[in-house]
Amino acid sequence: DGGITQSPKYLFRKEGQNVTLSCEQNLNHDAMYWYRQDPGQGLRLIYYSQIVNDFQKGDIAEGYSVSREKKESFPLTVTSAQKNPTAFYLCASSLRGHGYTFGSGTRLTVV
């Protein structure tokens, strides 16, 4: 079955550490996105990529980095520069002009 897979489901980070969240899709979608969701809040766009080897900052890109070396993969690194990283991270993909397919998310907690 086609879909979008995020891993891990839960992640714990120590202060000062960088961590990388994985996002893989086999839907042949060109566009991929990373959103952050805080408890009881909406989704805020971190980064997005419309094609391989190209990506753009969203509204809250500071403290995050991404790469898009393959069409299927769009990993997100949460760096130590992100001062409040505890949140629910959602990856999505889409065909241009169509609805988004979301992964099941990664819950990141700073310990």
Place this chain on the structure above:
Amino acid sequence: GQQVMQIPQYQHVQEGEDFTTYCNSSTTLSNIQWYKQRPGGHPVFLIQLVKSGEVKKQKRLTFQFGEAKKNSSLHITATQTTDVGTYFCAGPWNNNDMRFGAGTRLTVKP
């Protein structure tokens, strides 16, 4: 900041009552999308509206896109406990990436 505003933030209804959430944009939208997120889950795409004044139905759900393409609504008739969750609208910004409203959280009392 968010380009689409959604109200109400919360709605608690008795099972069988109707429910409506509204989405408003300060700019004209080329399209609007609606998603549902169950508690503890991830958003799931429901529908996309493109045409001015468009109305689409999915069983008990009715979606409308305003004539000016600046507002939209989702109406659920005779809510059920399975309707519980947060409903988000989303509108396109630059390069078609979507900006989401803050969502309306629906709870249903059996």
